[in-house]
Amino acid sequence: MPTDRPYLPPATQPVRAVVWAIHLALPLLGLWLLLAQEQLNVMWQHNPSHFWMILAVAGLNVTLGLMVSEASRRRQDARLFLVSMVFLTSAGFFFLHGLATPRVILPVGSLGFDIGQQVGLTVAAGFAFASALPLADRAAARVLEAQHVIRGALIGFMVLWGLASLLPGLTPLSDPPLNRHADWLVWGSIPGILLYGAATVMMFLIHRRRPAAMLISLTTAYALLGEAMLAGTSQLNWHLTWWLWHVLLTLAFVFVGYSAYLKFRREGSSAGLFDAVALSATVARIKADYDRALEELVEHVRRGEPLAATRLAGKFDLTESQAAVLDRAGEALANERRLSERLAALVDVSAQTRVGLPETELLATALERVRQAYGDVRIGLVADGRVDIGSREYVFEGHTPVHRDRLVAYPLTVKGHLAGALEVPLGRSAQDEALAATLAGQLSISLENARLYHELNTLFRQYMSPDVANALLADPEQAALGGQLKQLTALFADLKGFTTFSERVTPGEIVEMLNRYHTAAVPCILDNGGTIVQFVGDALLALFNAPATQHDHAAAACRAALAMQEAAGEIAAESRGGEVEWPTFRVGVNTGPALVGNIGSPELRGFNAMGDCVNVAARLQGVAEPGSVVIGATTLSQLGAGVTTRPLGKLELKGKDERVEAHVLLTMP
Numbered sequence: 001m002p003t004d005r006p007y008l009p010p011a012t013q014p015v016r017a018v019v020w021a022i023h024l025a026l027p028l029l030g031l032w033l034l035l036a037q038e039q040l041n042v043m044w045q046h047n048p049s050h051f052w053m054i055l056a057v058a059g060l061n062v063t064l065g066l067m068v069s070e071a072s073r074r075r076q077d078a079r080l081f082l083v084s085m086v087f088l089t090s091a092g093f094f095f096l097h098g099l100a101t102p103r104v105i106l107p108v109g110s111l112g113f114d115i116g117q118q119v120g121l122t123v124a125a126g127f128a129f130a131s132a133l134p135l136a137d138r139a140a141a142r143v144l145e146a147q148h149v150i151r152g153a154l155i156g157f158m159v160l161w162g163l164a165s166l167l168p169g170l171t172p173l174s175d176p177p178l179n180r181h182a183d184w185l186v187w188g189s190i191p192g193i194l195l196y197g198a199a200t201v202m203m204f205l206i207h208r209r210r211p212a213a214m215l216i217s218l219t220t221a222y223a224l225l226g227e228a229m230l231a232g233t234s235q236l237n238w239h240l241t242w243w244l245w246h247v248l249l250t251l252a253f254v255f256v257g258y259s260a261y262l263k264f265r266r267e268g269s270s271a272g273l274f275d276a277v278a279l280s281a282t283v284a285r286i287k288a289d290y291d292r293a294l295e296e297l298v299e300h301v302r303r304g305e306p307l308a309a310t311r312l313a314g315k316f317d318l319t320e321s322q323a324a325v326l327d328r329a330g331e332a333l334a335n336e337r338r339l340s341e342r343l344a345a346l347v348d349v350s351a352q353t354r355v356g357l358p359e360t361e362l363l364a365t366a367l368e369r370v371r372q373a374y375g376d377v378r379i380g381l382v383a384d385g386r387v388d389i390g391s392r393e394y395v396f397e398g399h400t401p402v403h404r405d406r407l408v409a410y411p412l413t414v415k416g417h418l419a420g421a422l423e424v425p426l427g428r429s430a431q432d433e434a435l436a437a438t439l440a441g442q443l444s445i446s447l448e449n450a451r452l453y454h455e456l457n458t459l460f461r462q463y464m465s466p467d468v469a470n471a472l473l474a475d476p477e478q479a480a481l482g483g484q485l486k487q488l489t490a491l492f493a494d495l496k497g498f499t500t501f502s503e504r505v506t507p508g509e510i511v512e513m514l515n516r517y518h519t520a521a522v523p524c525i526l527d528n529g530g531t532i533v534q535f536v537g538d539a540l541l542a543l544f545n546a547p548a549t550q551h552d553h554a555a556a557a558c559r560a561a562l563a564m565q566e567a568a569g570e571i572a573a574e575s576r577g578g579e580v581e582w583p584t585f586r587v588g589v590n591t592g593p594a595l596v597g598n599i600g601s602p603e604l605r606g607f608n609a610m611g612d613c614v615n616v617a618a619r620l621q622g623v624a625e626p627g628s629v630v631i632g633a634t635t636l637s638q639l640g641a642g643v644t645t646r647p648l649g650k651l652e653l654k655g656k657d658e659r660v661e662a663h664v665l666l667t668m669p
Contacts, residue, residue, distance in 0.1 A: 054094055057250045061091030071274040072147075077282040078140035080274055081147050082131035083218065085154065086124045090225065092158040093120020096165060119161070121229045122192035123154070128222050129195040132202035135279055189229050196226030210283070212276030224251050338373075342435045345373040349442050359450040366443060374424050374436065379412070379443070381420035394421045401437065408433065410440030414448045483597020488546045488609065489557040489635060490590055490617035491530065493521065493564065494539035496626040497583035504580045513575075513582055514538060520567035521585070528560040529553075533608050538583070541618075543609050546596040554591045554638035558665055561587045561629040569627060588621030589665070590614075590632040619653040620662055633661040642669035 065087030072080035094117060135143065164171040200223040207215040275286055349366050363379055370377050380389035387394045389409070394402050396411040396418060403426070412420040422440045427433045495501075495517065502510050518540070525532055525542045529550050534541040542560070545553035568585040575582040592613030599608045616632055624630040636645060644666040650659035 053250070058091045058095040060254070061087050061094065065091060068274050068277075071278075075275070075278055075282050075286070076144060077278040078135050078143035079131050079279045079282075080277060081143060082127050083274075083277060085127040085150065086131065086222075086225075088151075089120055089124040089127060089154060092154070093117055093123075093161070096120070096158065096162045118189050118192070118229060120158075121225060122189065122195075123157075124225065125192035125195035125199070125229070128199040128225070129202075132199040132206070132222075137281060140279060140281070193226050193229050196222050196229065200226065210276065210280075214274060214276045218277060339431070339435070341373040342432075342439075345370050346435070346439060346442055349439070349446060359447065359454065362446055362450045363443075366446060370439065374439070376425060378423045379420060380423070381412075382418060387418065387421045389421060389423050392423075394423075396421070401433075401440075408436065410437055412440060412444045412447055414444065414451060419444070419447055483595045483599070483610075485593055486546055486596045487593055488591070488596065488613065489544040489553045490594065490609065490614045491525070491542040491544070491557045491561055491587065492539065492589075492614075492617040492621040493542075493561075493585055493587040494537075494621060495583035496586050497581070498538040501580055501583050516571055517568055517585065520571055521564045524563035524567060525560045528556040528563070530557065530560055531607075533606070541609075541614070543594075543596070546594075546609060547607070552638075554589075554635045555640070555668070557589050557591075558629070558631060558635065558639060558643075558668055561589050561631075562665065562668060565627055565629060572627075584626035586621055586624035586626050587629045588617045588619065588624055588631075589629060589635050590617035590620055591635040591638060592616070592632075615655060616653065616660060619656070619660070623648075623651060623653070623662070624664075629665040630662050631665050633663070636663050639668070643667070 065084045068080055068084035068087060071077070072084055130143075161173070164173040200219055203215065203219040203222060207219055275283065278286070348369050367377060367379055378389050380387050380394070387396075392404065392407075392409075394409045396402060396409075399411055399413075401411075402409045406426045407423055408426050409421045409423045411418055412422055422436075422443055424436045424439075427436060501513070505513075517538075518535070521540065522532060528544070529548060530542040530544045531546060531548065532540060532542045542557070544550055544557040544560075550556055564587060565585060572582055572584050590613055592611070594609040594611030594613045596609045598606070599610070600606050620630040620632060630648065631645070636643070645663040646666060648662040648664060650661050653660050
């Protein structure tokens with residue numbers, strides 16, 4: 001079920017968070033119990049154990065501090081520098097505390113032995129709080145600029161504190177330890193405790209946004225350092241409460257050290273141990289670097305270069321095992337991208353099969369697209385019964401591909417017959433070869449479709465109007481018998497004097513004359529959006545607004561009629577002076593309703609229009625003078641202003657009971 005609650009990573013799930021909080025609360029509970037029950041807070045003084053424990057923990061802490069400092073230098077990250085200062089500060093003052101152990105250098109210890117660690121933890125608390133802040137770019141840059149000054153000031157302060165605590169009589173810090181409770185020490189520890197508390201909360205919030213084991217370890221360390229400060233305010237040297245803050249301080253460093261060890265053991269390198277602690281800008285930069293490295297790796301793998309990841313090992317301090325893993329990951333990613341590119345090429349080639357491009361253009365376009373994904377791909381078509389690609393001739397047995405010189409050729413077929421070959425570089429896997437075979441099949445379909453479209457263009461479209469052909473190709477159901485009533489404009493034209501001309505010339509001359517006239521007339525109709533539905537001897541019938549819709553079909557028909565007469569007039573003028581005068585077009589145009597559809601039988605049908613509108617157009621053509629256009633009143637009413645006509649009055653037309661108003665169309669705007 002969907003939920004609006006944010007996802008919590010495993011380390012911050014409520015149950016684990018409670019368990020973690022309980023573990024942090026147990027030391028405080030133990031401190032309260034020891035202080036409340038004095039008989040439990042026993043005293044145990046063993047100076048050598050104290051001294052050597054201090055040296056071991058301080059050494060671990062210095063090691064961690066130097067590692068984080070090196071990570072800060074490599075990543076140029078201010079937060080990592082501040083975290084390193086937490087470790088180095090606490091380690092330095094812890095070490096000074098150990099040197100002041102009684103009977104090691106000083107016979108009875110010193111005041112510096114009592115308060116030195118509290119002072120060091122307070123200074124470290126300031127660094128801890130600053131490290132948990134979301135430093136902006138400008139603030140982070142200032143911290144990095146001042147890092148040498150900050151580190152030098154800290155070292156100088158620790159040296160002065162050590163001298164003041166260890167040299168007898170130099171300062172009050174070398175005086176014997178306090179034998180009484182000092183309220184000023186308690187109050188002076190409160191700011192450090194509060195800073196550790198705030199740093200713990202802020203670091204935990206960073207961990208929630210960016211879950212990482214190192215972040216939760218650092219969060220725990222800050223909490224334990226704060227508890228160590230709280231335990232240190234008891235001032236009961238050598239009692240259990242006094243040993244408690246030593247243990248808490250040790251655990252704080254051990255937590256971080258153990259997390260670093262686990263990560264080093266898992267990754268085999270110290271290069272990225274503390275990257276999760278870095279500022280968000282640094283993490284984003286590291287991710288971008290790795291993305292670029294992976295892209296570079298993929299390019300090496302795609303070029304077939306072995307062990308491409310070793311080129312990046314020095315840049316990112318990768319171990320041999322990490323480089324090998326990265327090599328395998330890069331190769332897998334390169335294979336996936338190659339597969340995606342080839343599948344995309346297949347989709348593009350498939351889309352082109354529906355376009356109906358000419359064969360040469362289709363193959364050129366497909367080849368250009370396919371080469372982007374498959375490399376140096378070539379196509380050869382059958383010529384004189386052979387398939388040659390370059391100097392190589394291919395002979396296929398059925399659909400079996402032919403391998404030759406790290407190349408593989410697949411047959412291209414049309415209607416089951418060999419039409420050509422597709423030559424591709426040999427694939428690295430069976431999957432590559434399967435994709436190449438699929439590509440060959442898709443190109444075969446494309447080639448067959450291209451030739452089918454060409455046949456349709458040659459045979460189908462030339463026997464009917466392009467509008468009708470397009471409508472039938474888009475929706476074959478439109479070829480069903482039947483029709484619909486539609487408002488249209490019909491144009492009827494024939495040649496006056498055709499019978500006389502036919503009696504005086506040979507059949508070949510008749511065909512030549514008809515072809516010349518129709519060659520001139522057809523473009524006039526098609527250019528104006530008309531549909532030619534019939535050629536009957538010397539006559540033709542064209543419809544406007546059927547099947548394609550036209551809002552100005554009456555005007556379009558009249559423009560087509562005038563253009564026809566102009567073109568036919570030029571042809572007639574060229575024929576004058578011959579032995580036999582050529583006939584001349586006369587045109588009738590009429591607008592009205594008609595039944596439009598497929599008329600005929602299930603075996604043979606044709607697209608046509610029937611109705612009074614079409615009959616009147618034919619009759620108006622019959623009364624027109626050669627070279628003129630006669631239109632009906634309905635057509636004239638839809639032409640608008642600027643039309644020049646000569647009225648013929650109301651005419652008696654064959655088959656009409658009522659007279660029909662007619663006009664000779666002269667000009668149009």
